[in-house]
Amino acid sequence: MKKHPLPYVSRRKMPVYMLVLHCSAQDTIGMIEVMHQYKVSSHYIVGYNGEITQTADDYDSAHHAGKSFWRGHEDLNQCSIGIEISNPTLGQTEYTKEQIDTLIKFLPELIAKYDIKQRNIIGHSDIAPTRKPDPGIAFPWKLLSEHGVGVWYDINDAGKMAEKDVAKLLNIIGYDTRTEESVLASCYAFRRRFLPDEVKIDNDIAHLVNNVYPVGDKSLKEGKKFLNALKAVAYKYLNM
Numbered sequence: 001m002k003k004h005p006l007p008y009v010s011r012r013k014m015p016v017y018m019l020v021l022h023c024s025a026q027d028t029i030g031m032i033e034v035m036h037q038y039k040v041s042s043h044y045i046v047g048y049n050g051e052i053t054q055t056a057d058d059y060d061s062a063h064h065a066g067k068s069f070w071r072g073h074e075d076l077n078q079c080s081i082g083i084e085i086s087n088p089t090l091g092q093t094e095y096t097k098e099q100i101d102t103l104i105k106f107l108p109e110l111i112a113k114y115d116i117k118q119r120n121i122i123g124h125s126d127i128a129p130t131r132k133p134d135p136g137i138a139f140p141w142k143l144l145s146e147h148g149v150g151v152w153y154d155i156n157d158a159g160k161m162a163e164k165d166v167a168k169l170l171n172i173i174g175y176d177t178r179t180e181e182s183v184l185a186s187c188y189a190f191r192r193r194f195l196p197d198e199v200k201i202d203n204d205i206a207h208l209v210n211n212v213y214p215v216g217d218k219s220l221k222e223g224k225k226f227l228n229a230l231k232a233v234a235y236k237y238l239n240m
């Protein structure tokens with residue numbers, strides 16, 4: 001592992017209990033330049049060749065999450081490790097095999113080291129659904145779950161979940177449901193992660209960055225497939 005310490009860190013106020021996955025349309029060097037430009041940081045960067053560069057110590061809080069929310073908590077930089085992964089389309093096209101091999105090996109090590117619960121392994125879009133599209137629909141959540149990284153679901157569990165209210169189901173998982181807009185944005189973040197085939201690819205990256213989700217689209221809360229997946233994921237969260 002390479003090391004390239006960045007100064008944009010502060011001492012943690014809380015122990016690590018969360019893992020946040022990101023992606024950026026830059027290689028490792030480009031990402032470090034951007035971090036200097038905006039005075040932000042992550043703990044690790046995974047380049048296209050799968051090589052890891054550590055940019056902050058785990059015991060420091062890096063500046064990667066921004067305004068965020070998960071399971072009732074905010075200021076998630078304090079309790080999380082942030083990992084940036086290079087992807088030229090902000091996670092809309094496949095990650096490289098080398099990157100996936102690295103994630104399958106490295107993330108379980110971090111999870112074991114800090115005893116990170118599966119419910120707290122999340123994407124940036126899960127904790128900032130109105131602002132962030134990363135790590136995108138191509139992030140291999142299902143595959144990683146088979147290697148002990150993050151929650152996936154069994155659609156047959158949908159029938160075991162009596163709750164039908166979309167906001168309540170999102171809240172069980174951990175999404176921000178404090179306003180109607182945050183519910184809609186969280187519906188989209190959920191689709192990105194758990195129903196990626198249902199989310200349209202936006203080839204215009206600049207447009208995607210400024211239009212993270214279809215603002216005000218009430219149909220985001222609808223659809224049998226969506227509701228069943230939501231119920232199945234919520235069931236998993238309730239039974240972990």
Ligand SMILES: [Zn+2]
Binds near residue numbers: 022132134
């Ligand atoms: Zn991010």
